[in-house]
Structure formats: C-alpha cells, structure tokens
Amino acid sequence: MEDLINKIKSSTTLSAKAEEYVVSIAKEKSVSKGDVLIRQGQAVKNTYFVKDGCIRAYCIDKKGKEHTLQFAIKNWWISDFMAIYNNELSTLTIECITDSNIIEFNAEKLNGIYSIFPEFEAFQRKNLERHVVSLHKRILNQLQLTAPERYDLFLKQYPDIEQYTPNYHIASYLGITQQSLSRIRVENAKK
Amino acid sequence: MEDLINKIKSSTTLSAKAEEYVVSIAKEKSVSKGDVLIRQGQAVKNTYFVKDGCIRAYCIDKKGKEHTLQFAIKNWWISDFMAIYNNELSTLTIECITDSNIIEFNAEKLNGIYSIFPEFEAFQRKNLERHVVSLHKRILNQLQLTAPERYDLFLKQYPDIEQYTPNYHIASYLGITQQSLSRIRVENAKK
DNA sequence: TAGTTTTCTTACCATAGGGTAAATTTCATC
DNA sequence: GATGAAATTTACCCTATGGTAAGAAAACTA
Numbered sequence: 001m002e003d004l005i006n007k008i009k010s011s012t013t014l015s016a017k018a019e020e021y022v023v024s025i026a027k028e029k030s031v032s033k034g035d036v037l038i039r040q041g042q043a044v045k046n047t048y049f050v051k052d053g054c055i056r057a058y059c060i061d062k063k064g065k066e067h068t069l070q071f072a073i074k075n076w077w078i079s080d081f082m083a084i085y086n087n088e089l090s091t092l093t094i095e096c097i098t099d100s101n102i103i104e105f106n107a108e109k110l111n112g113i114y115s116i117f118p119e120f121e122a123f124q125r126k127n128l129e130r131h132v133v134s135l136h137k138r139i140l141n142q143l144q145l146t147a148p149e150r151y152d153l154f155l156k157q158y159p160d161i162e163q164y165t166p167n168y169h170i171a172s173y174l175g176i177t178q179q180s181l182s183r184i185r186v187e188n189a190k191k
Numbered sequence: 192m193e194d195l196i197n198k199i200k201s202s203t204t205l206s207a208k209a210e211e212y213v214v215s216i217a218k219e220k221s222v223s224k225g226d227v228l229i230r231q232g233q234a235v236k237n238t239y240f241v242k243d244g245c246i247r248a249y250c251i252d253k254k255g256k257e258h259t260l261q262f263a264i265k266n267w268w269i270s271d272f273m274a275i276y277n278n279e280l281s282t283l284t285i286e287c288i289t290d291s292n293i294i295e296f297n298a299e300k301l302n303g304i305y306s307i308f309p310e311f312e313a314f315q316r317k318n319l320e321r322h323v324v325s326l327h328k329r330i331l332n333q334l335q336l337t338a339p340e341r342y343d344l345f346l347k348q349y350p351d352i353e354q355y356t357p358n359y360h361i362a363s364y365l366g367i368t369q370q371s372l373s374r375i376r377v378e379n380a381k382k
Numbered sequence: 383t384a385g386t387t388t389t390c391t392t393a394c395c396a397t398a399g400g401g402t403a404a405a406t407t408t409c410a411t412c
Numbered sequence: 413g414a415t416g417a418a419a420t421t422t423a424c425c426c427t428a429t430g431g432t433a434a435g436a437a438a439a440c441t442a
Contacts, residue, residue, distance in 0.1 A: 402425095
C-alpha cells in the first residue's frame with residue numbers, strides 16, 4: 001500500500017483526507033496462479049494495482065486464439081480500461097500468471113474520486129499521458145520492427161519476465177506464434 | 192474556432208475567462224498540401240486542431256521507410272504527443288496531405304493551462320481516456336486481424352479518407368506495403 | 383523415482399507479404 | 413489534347429511466419 005501511496009504522492013499533492021479515502025477503497029489481496037480477476041464478456045468492477053507477481057490481460061478472438069495486450073508486474077496498474085471508459089462489458093480477460101499480491105479498487109469509486117478530490121485529476125492526467133506514450137511506442141515498434149527486434153526490446157522492457165510466464169504468452173504479446181518465437185530464440189542463441 | 196470551443200464545452204464547464212484564454216493562445220491558419228508542421232528530430236512547439244483537411248503523422252525508420260502513426264481529419268488533434276509528454280525532440284513528422292485549415296496552439300501554453308484553469312484537467316483526462324481506448328483497439332486489431340480485415344475496418348473508421356490521401360499512406364498505416372494493399376484491393380473488387 | 387502434464391523445439395509444407403522492377407493508369411500542368 | 417509526373421497495379425521470386433504434428437525437454441505430482 002505504501003508503494004502505491006508514494007507513487008501517487010510523487011505526481012500530485014495528496015491531502016491526508018485524500019490519502020485516507022484511497023486507503024478506504026483499497027483492498028489488499030493475495031491471488032493464485034490461474035485466478036481470473038476479470039472475465040471477457042462480463043462487467044468490469046475493479047481496477048488492480050500489482051504489488052508483486054505477474055498478471056496479464058488478453059482477449060480471445062473468433063478462432064479462439066489468445067492475444068496478450070498487456071503484462072503487469074510490480075507497481076503497474078491493470079484492468080480493462082476500454083470497458084471502464086466506454087462503460088461496456090469486458091473484451092479482455094485478466095488472469096494471474098503467478099501467485100500475486102494486488103490492491104483491488106472498485107473502478108466506479110476510483111472513477112468518482114475526481115469529483116471528491118479534484119487534485120487526482122492531475123495525477124490521472126499524467127498517468128494517462130504516460131500510458132498514451134507507451135501505447136504510441138508499442139504501435140510504432142509493431143510497424144517498424146521485425147519480430148526478432150521486438151522480442152529483444154521486450155526482454156529489455158520486462159527484464160525478468162521470462163521467469164514468470166511461459167514463452168507462448170510472450171509470443172502472443174509480440175503477435176507471433178510460439179513456434180516462430182522458438183525459432184527466433186534458437187537464432188539468437190547461435191549468436 | 193467555434194467547433195473547438197463547443198467540443199471543449201461538451202466535456203467540461205468552461206468559464207468565460209477560460210474560453211477567452213483558449214482563444215487568446217489559438218492561431219487559425221491555412222496550410223497547403225505538403226507543408227510540414229513538425230519535423231522529426233526538431234523541437235515540438237505546437238499542437239494542432241484540424242478544422243478541415245487531412246494531416247498525417249509519420250516516422251522514418253533507419254532504412255528510410257515511412258510509417259504512418261495517425262491521420263487527423265476534421266475535429267481531431269494532432270501533434271507529437273510522445274515528444275511533448277517526454278519533453279524530447281520529435282520522433283514524428285507531421286505533414287499536410289491536403290490543403291487544410293487548422294488551429295495552432297503553443298504546446299507549452301496549452302500544457303500550462305491546467306495550472307491556470309484546473310477545470311481543464313477533467314477535459315484533458317477524458318480526452319486521454321478516449322485516446323488510450325483508441326490506441327488499445329488499434330493494438331488489438333493489429334494483433335488479431337489480417338491485413339484485409341484491418342483495411343476494411345480502416346475504411347469504416349475513415350469513410351472518405353481515400354479521396355484525401357494516396358493509398359501508400361494507408362498501407363503504411365496498416366503496416367503493409369503499397370503492393371500488398373493493391374493486391375488486397377484487387378481481391379476485394381472481385382467480390 | 384516414475385509417471386503425467388506442460389512447455390518448448392523441430393520438421394514439414396503452405397501462404398501472406400516483402401523487395402525489386404516494370405507496365406499501366408491516373409492526375410496535373412502546360 | 414500532349415507531356416510529364418505521380419500513383420497504382422502486376423509480375424517475379426524470396427523470406428518470414430503460420431498451421432499441423434510430432435518429438436524432446438522441463439516441470440510438476442504422486
């Protein structure tokens with residue numbers, strides 16, 4: 001919980017009351033590998049802050065194939081933001097890849113925080129700006145890098161994620177099959 | 192200018208003073224096909240609101256190949272947000288595809304608006320939420336759709352953009368070559 | 383440790399898309 | 413309308429990746 005409070009304090013002034021409010025709507029939880037926090041097609045009730053562990057967000061297409069949109073590790077947020085912002089049912093499934101410790105927030109209350117404590121607007125605006133930048137970068141990477149280059153970059157961005165997740169989730173994040181990723185890894189090992 | 196003011200009013204309360212301020216830092220301009228508003232590698236001074244016309248943002252990779260990140264048409268914003276938020280030099284070039292009418296904002300002043308008129312925080316937060324959603328969707332489309340499917344979707348999202356821009360810019364947005372797009376178009380025409 | 387399941391690798395063939403080049407069409411300008 | 417430039421299509425071959433399947437390795441579980 002402290003990590004999160006410090007994270008918030010680092011980008012906005014946080015009154016004692018605001019801090020108290022955040023703590024009051026937060027629920028610390030331990031979850032197990034395989035647990036599903038949000039299921040595709042259902043209403044999205046919560047947003048999660050990862051204390052430790054590894055969680056991923058994916059969607060399943062018509063053919064039943066999974067596509068990983070995001071991995072969340074220590075100090076990251078994860079939820080189906082599309083569903084929350086558009087007030088729709090979830091298109092994503094959020095699943096724990098490892099046993100994890102998380103902080104659960106009621107998405108509605110967290111969304112209502114702006115009217116109670118307007119100082120959170122700036123905090124969230126800055127968060128969203130960073131989020132937009134990272135998504136822009138991901139799109140540009142997808143456009144201009146080859147699969148091996150994207151894999152290199154991925155390993156740099158998530159240095160020790162390989163110990164958390166099977167490779168086929170990484171392949172699904174990169175937009176290739178696990179067989180292709182395996183070939184890339186074999187090529188890399190030769191060098 | 193009215194379009195923009197109405198757009199802002201539709202998502203935040205706008206005091207007379209705030210409106211006055213926005214107008215005071217806005218410069219309406221007519222620009223010509225081929226004009227470059229922001230150049231890759233240089234400082235980003237402005238953010239643009241498109242009144243009409245068509246503008247695109249692209250980056251050039253090591254091999255000299257262009258990759259289109261965004262098209263902006265009527266009522267859209269365009270700039271190098273990565274550069275602005277990270278306070279870096281531009282990685283994008285913003286170029287007018289057609290003669291256009293735009294409103295130019297000094298990016299720094301627009302960024303300083305939050306401290307002067309905090310009511311803009313909510314406006315910008317909501318903008319950014321929508322932006323995040325659209326980027327998420329684009330990434331998911333890239334992951335789960337084939338090139339012909341992405342092209343279909345593109346035509347639905349930008350119904351009459353074909354009259355503005357050569358196909359090779361669309362190909363570059365979709366992440367394929369113009370030759371591939373041409374093949375797709377031939378296939379589509381057969382049906 | 384043996385057995386079972388999961389993950390990863392390898393192999394084979396099929397295919398979409400890339401690279402280069404040339405032909406064709408469309409568009410702009412005189 | 414004639415000329416030249418720009419954009420699109422077509423053709424050729426090549427490569428990266430996909431799909432399916434099977435085998436090998438690793439990770440669990442009893």
